[in-house]
Every structure is written in structure tokens, then in C-alpha cells.
Amino acid sequence: MKLINTTNSHAELVKSQLESTDATLVEVYSAGNSDVVFTQAPLHYEILISNTHRAIREQEIEKIREFFLKRKIDSKMIDSSAIRTIYANNLIEISIPVKD
Numbered sequence: 001m002k003l004i005n006t007t008n009s010h011a012e013l014v015k016s017q018l019e020s021t022d023a024t025l026v027e028v029y030s031a032g033n034s035d036v037v038f039t040q041a042p043l044h045y046e047i048l049i050s051n052t053h054r055a056i057r058e059q060e061i062e063k064i065r066e067f068f069l070k071r072k073i074d075s076k077m078i079d080s081s082a083i084r085t086i087y088a089n090n091l092i093e094i095s096i097p098v099k100d
Contacts, residue, residue: 001031001032001060001063001064002031003029003030003031003036003064003067004029004030004031005027005028005029006028006029006030007026007027007028007029009028010028013026013028013037014026014027014028017037017039021039021041022041022042022043023039023040023041024040024041024042025038025039025040026038026039026040027072031049031060031064033051033052033053033054034049034050034051034056034060034064035049035050035051036048036049036050036064037050038068038072040072042098043097043098044095044096044097044098045068045072045073045078045095045096045098046093046094046095046096047064047065047068047093047094047096048091048092048093048094049061049064049091049092049093049094050090050091050092051090052090054090055089055090056090056091056092061085061092061094065094069096073096077098077099078096078097078098078099079097079098079099079100082097083095083096083097
């Protein structure tokens with residue numbers, strides 16, 4: 001699976017997220033039919049995966065989570081035991097809290 005940064009194509013979404021949430025960084029990626037929004041805030045990271053065409057496979061979730069844990073998130077700063085994954089129809093949210 002290849003993630004392609006498409007943040008420049010989603011300027012309104014990024015602007016809206018930065019203005020209306022505690023986010024300090026918002027990036028948007030494409031993974032084929034799935035869209036991924038990565039958000040960094042002072043107390044947490046969020047990874048939102050959506051696919052309007054089909055259900056998101058567990059292996060996709062793992063690959064996307066690993067991509068961000070290796071490349072975008074400082075593993076020393078997070079509480080790995082408190083990572084939560086919320087499942088909804090065609091939407092997955094991974095919440096990664098920062099250590100106190």
C-alpha cells in the first residue's frame with residue numbers, strides 16, 4: 001500500500017481543522033480508494049481513515065497505523081497502551097494520546 005500526500009488538494013479541510021480544533025498539523029493522504037487524515041495536536045494524534053466504496057480491511061488499518069508510527073509520530077512521546085481504534089461504517093479513527 002502506498003500513501004500519497006494530497007494535502008495541497010484539500011486546503012479548505014486543512015484550514016477548517018486548524019481553525020476549529022486544537023490541531024497544530026493536518027495532512028491528507030490517499031491510499032487508493034481510502035482517504036487518510038493525519039492530525040497532530042498538543043495532547044494527541046489522530047488518524048482518520050475513510051472509504052466510501054467499501055469496508056476498510058484490518059490489514060489496511062495496520063499498515064496505515066504503522067506508516068504514521070514510524071514516520072510521523074515520536075514513539076517516545078506517546079502512550080502506546082492507550083491507543084484507541086474506533087470502528088464505524090467505512091470510517092476508522094485511531095486516537096494516539098501523548099504521555100503526560
